Amino acid sequence: MLLLPGAEPFTHEGSAIGVLLCHGFTGSPQSLRPWAEHLAAQGLTVSLPLLPGHGTRWQDLQRTGWQDWYATVDRELRELSRRCDQVFLCGLSMGGALALRLAARRGAAVSGVALVNPAVTFPRFKGYALPLLRFLVPSAPGLISDIAKGGGRETGYERVPLHAAYSTRALFALVRSELPQVTQPLLVLRSRVDHVVPPTDTVLVVSSVSSTDVTEHVLESSYHVATLDHDAERIFQETDAFITRLATRKTARDGT
Known part of the structure; x- marks a missing residue:
């Protein structure tokens, strides 16, 4: 199956500090x-995997579920942990939910979590209809490329397969129940204007985790896919500072 342009996974071998990045639902690396x-x-050291069912055609996503997507990032985390002294997680949208579940379940294997517009809720009205609707209608119009920057384009599906959407809804419910188990330092960057995920999702995440080290920034000039938008450089810089601070703290604590 041919991949959409740019949907290829990305890896880089570097230092003993690893970073795992998780892309969003219907999106791609x-x-x-x-x-x-x-x-x-x-x-x-960086790993950005392609989640199963993504990056090809929406019909392929219809045959997958959150367990497949989570298994992929869990496997990547285990592999990074084998090679690195510290591993940080980064996630966009649903990728943020996957990162939060990894943090909740893998504990000390995760040194910190950086999220951009994390999604942990499903639209209520659409959620009520999904259990039945998914058997009647295979897909619905999607929303990709929610980018303020002129010419910005996200590679992903313009149709949302409803069986996969139903699985996403189940993932979000599970992640919400596990948020109190997240204790790692947390960096959250939220767009002031987001046409995909409501700001209340970030509020829910920040108020529900057990982390004592939480930093939140509002991105004034970007929409949902802020990593491809006007505030991308700020996201990169804030992530650099976040990882450097925590890595330096660990080095000082270990006396190395």
């Missing part, structure tokens, strides 16, 4: 590639 390439340029 293309939306996070500049972020991943920036981190690689800083000398870090």
Whole structure:
């Protein structure tokens, strides 16, 4: 199956500090590639996998579910943990939900979590209809390329397969129940204007985690896919500072 342009996974072998990036629902690694390439340029070890069913055609996503997507990022985390002293997680939208579940379940294997417009809720009205609707209608119009920057384009599906959407809804419910188990330092960057994920999702995440080290920034000039938008450079810089601060703290604590 041919991949959409830019949907290829990205990896880079670097230092003993690893970063795992998780892309969003119906999206692809293309939306996070500049972020991943920036981190690689800083000398870090980077993994940006393609989630199952993504990056090809929406019908392929119809045959997958959250368990497949989570298994992929869980496997990547285990592999990074084998090679690196510290591993940080980054996620956009649903990728943020996957990162939060990894943090909740893998504990000390995760040194910190950086999220951009994390999604942890499903639109209520659409959610009520999904259990039945998914058996009657295979897909619905999607929303990609929610980008304020002129010429910005996200590689992803313009149709949302409803079986996969139903699975996403289940993932979000599970992640919400596990948020109190997240104790790692947390960096959250939220767009003031987001046509995909409501700001209340970030409020829910920040208020529900057990992390004592939480930093939140509002992105004034970007929409949902902020990693490809006007504030992309700020996201990169804030992530650099976040990882450097925590890595330096660990080095000082270990006395190395």
